[in-house]
Amino acid sequence: PPPRSTVEGMKTQLDLIGIVVSDMAASLAFYRRLGLAVPEGADSEPHVEVTLPGGLRLAWDTEQTVRSFDPDWQPPSGGFRMGLAFRCEDPGGVDEAYEELVAAGYEGAKAPWDAFWGQRYATVHDPDGNPVDLFAPLS
Numbered sequence: 001p002p003p004r005s006t007v008e009g010m011k012t013q014l015d016l017i018g019i020v021v022s023d024m025a026a027s028l029a030f031y032r033r034l035g036l037a038v039p040e041g042a043d044s045e046p047h048v049e050v051t052l053p054g055g056l057r058l059a060w061d062t063e064q065t066v067r068s069f070d071p072d073w074q075p076p077s078g079g080f081r082m083g084l085a086f087r088c089e090d091p092g093g094v095d096e097a098y099e100e101l102v103a104a105g106y107e108g109a110k111a112p113w114d115a116f117w118g119q120r121y122a123t124v125h126d127p128d129g130n131p132v133d134l135f136a137p138l139s
Contacts, residue, residue: 015087091120
């Protein structure tokens, strides 16, 4: 199994790297040129993901998809459109990790909630303001 880090006893594992895109087809074409096996029929999808060697997933979401669960999201100015997502052991682990990080002084961007895609989800910001998601399957 991949190495796991521990946040005060909670096991987490980097599971997904997400990229917010303004043009899904253009972005997927770029990553296909880099050798990623992105399905050809995915160019008009709102969310696309591939599993990389070793099991890490890379995902693309359109701006509209991100706004469906974060209506205030705006494209960054002079920044990046990527986020990291750490899988927790269970839905309670999402709440615990979020609460611990916020208590340690990190900015809580979105408190834990049950997402429509079947995961307990939360977002905190790293020291540079980059979003870092915490999640676990609901079932």
